[in-house]
Amino acid sequence: MYRIVFFLISSVLFTGCKNSNKQEHHTEQHLALPYYNDPTFTPVFIQDASSVPNEITHTIDDFEFLNQDSVLVNQDIIENKIHVANFIFTSCGSICPIMTDHLKIVSDSLQNNKDIIFLSYSVTPWIDTPSVLNAYKKNNDITNTNWQFLTGSKSEIYKLARQSYYAEEDIGFNRDSTEFLHTEHFILVDKTKRIRGVYNGTLTLDMKALINDINTLQNER
Template structure:
């Protein structure tokens, strides 16, 4: 409900918001877990009104390579949260993220965090990528400390919106959201990862971010 309402509001605002008078649609910023869209005009206003950014992290990917915030510095990235044994929304989400992967260039980083990291070892994640024929070197399936992943998901990515913001790592994390983050690690979009139509909107918004 929250997501649908704010996405509709964002869409209405986007129609009337332009950046620097060029006619280029400016994407909102999201500073809180309720995903209220915030539109700003310049860098000074961003620094004043948008303090939130993705926190530092360090996890192993499917190739047992350590991936951290250094891998997303100065890059646009998309994050989601899955687990390999999921038989409900995760296969659909992976299929839809593959749409994004196949339609973007190597400067876009994709991060799929496992919410069952005690099961999804790098070896398990590697088999998962092979099963789904995922070859994009910029798409990292990440595993590590459960508490660290859950805190990053809920406190940095607002993965479950305000519903999950106050939960701790003992409560299972499961969300269909894809989160779009800009080159400065600020959240710029939220999408329903189970809907292929939403991927087209995500791809359009990535193009917009590239033009900023």
């Protein structure tokens, strides 16, 4: 009788430990965001953080553009900070207003967090001067000082979009740099300037995922 009772108790404990291990493993997988190292946006999952510099070689290049206040902004603004980038133009009447509204949802939810930067690059910089971008920001009731609207050299913006952010996914930098850039993607970049997520800026559901992923990156060591 004692042997039967002991066997039953041992079985329950073993099963409980096994399930607990499974649950811990599942949680770990859920919290770890992938890296994106090429224009195909093939996710690369890294288990050992120390191997990231060797396995994930792609980072966002240095840049320098004028913001909506005619202030030069460069890569220093994103040093050791998480940032979200997108590409818009103020005269766009299709997806850009939706994208701006959706990114505002994310921005407003994180407005008090000074470690999150939002960068909206103009793809028609010859039209979107700093004053135009300033008016656009005010018209959209954007008060987050960490959300910068950037303009400058078309070739430099397009190069950054295609070669650094892979803004057009698998097309990436293979496309002629003079061809018009129009993408609905939001790109999430971590504190080491490595791409960690891509989202459809026209979908509200993707904004919830973006907020969750930003929070995950903040807790990442």
